[in-house]
Amino acid sequence: MDYLLATSQGLARQLDGCMAHDAEYNHGLSDHLPMLLHSMHALGATESRLQEYASSYATRLEPRRVIPMDTGDWLALRGQLDAYHALSAMFVQRIAVAGRDSVLRDALPRLMPGVGAGAFHGLIRCGHALAARHDGELANGLAYWAAAWLPLMPSADADEVRRPLPSPSLDLASWTRCAHDLRTALDTEQPRITLRMKAWSAAPQFPVLAFALRTNDDTLRDIARLAATVYAQTGNFTVMHMVTSAHALLALGPWFDxxxxxxxxxxxxxxxxxxxxxxxxxxIDTSLVTMNDADAISALPVLPWNELAAAAIASGDDHAAKIVYSSRALFEMFGDAAFHAAATQGMLTQTRPD
Structure with a gap:
């Protein structure tokens, strides 16, 4: 049997096993196992390594809670973590009947107003599942995105995505600098990324500034470049999720109208x-200058891609394989050395569960 085919079948078996786990564990930590398994596979991990890693990681996870719910109006279940199993089962059935493309085209626009769900992990799981071509894991990703849905605007509902939005007025650099003008009385030092995001969304200036970003066909690429540059220079844990989520959204782009x-x-x-x-x-200022300076980008430290892949596969870190995989994919898309530097930073920075 062809080695790559055998390895792909091994990945599919491991992802099948992920259907038994709940989306979160230990009071709000996201299950990273399916994303890590796909990342390691894409970087060249053997089937035995995938199995070894899955067995070790799964010891921390919790069994899936089977709570019957009516999913006829699944939009009403967004933001209800108890609905994860019911939503996953619904998406499995819809994909089987209507096909992956139809389900994605219908669901993605309805989920985008809450894209920060699980610190972007609903989106990221969908990106990995799509690349792995595993419909069960895609259903899990969509279900987690919906169940952990994180609306940050006053009226982020299904109809909002069809309503004309305020005219944007700031380029990415100016918009990013303006982020520091936000002020809120809420606690912004909470341990979970999503809790801090929710707190900052309560800033009075947030609704206006959030939609003030001027977008064009290159904006998402530029966001990914900015995030990679900031991460390469700081190793910031939250920014790492900006890199991997931007990659996931780019991968899902063909399914957005x-x-x-x-x-x-x-x-x-x-x-x-x-x-x-x-x-x-x-x-922020240093990164904005660096991302527009080819010499400065080229000066960022990098390790050979094969070394990064091997180290990520061997690592027990919760994020190493994910950031190396996404950074390599973005590098292959755009040829920008910032992504190579981000991958290198990912192997130098020890992270924590989230």
Whole structure:
């Protein structure tokens, strides 16, 4: 049997096993196992390594809670973590009947107003599942995105995505700098990324600034480049999720009728994440200068891709394989050395569960 085919079948078996787990564990930590398994597979991991890693990681996970719910109006279940199993079962059935493309085209626009769900992990799981061509895991990703749905605007409902949005007025650099103008009386030092994002979304200026980002066909690429540059220079844990989520949204782009609108909703969550990352103005300014300076980008430290892949596969870190996989994919898309530097930073920075 062809080695790559055998390895792909091994990945599919491991992802099948992920159907037994709940989406979160230990009071709000996201299950990273399916994303890590796909990342490691894409980087060249053997089937035995996937099995070994899955067995080790699964010891921390919780069994899926089977709570019967009516999913006839699944939009009404957004934001209810108890609905994860019911939503997953619904998406499995819909994909089987209508096909992956139809389900994605219908669901994605309805999920984008809450794209920060699980610190972007609903979106990220969908990106990995799509690349792995595993419909069960895609159903899980969509279900987690819906169950952990994180609306950050006053009226982020299904109808909102069809309503004309305020005219944007700021380019990415100016918009990013303005993030530091946000002020809120809520607690912004909470341990979970999503809790800090929610707190920052309560800032009085947030609704206006969130939709002020000027978008074009290159905005999502530029967001990914900015996030990669900031991460390469700071190793910031929250910013790492901006890199991997931007990659996931780029991968899902063909299933959006309006990519610019999707990018603007992504920007809403990104603005909250920028503040949740606790970046200083100097870090932001330095990164904005660096990303537009080819010599400065080229000066960022990098390790050979084969070394990064091997190290990520061997690592027990919850994020190493994910950031190396996404950064390599973005590098292959755009040829920008910032993504190579982000992958290198990912192997130098120890992370924590989230």
């Amino acid at each position: 309006d990519v610019k609108l999707a990018t603007r909703w992504f920007g809403v969550a990104l603005l909250a994440a920028l503040r949740a990352a606790r970046l200083t103005r100097q870090q």
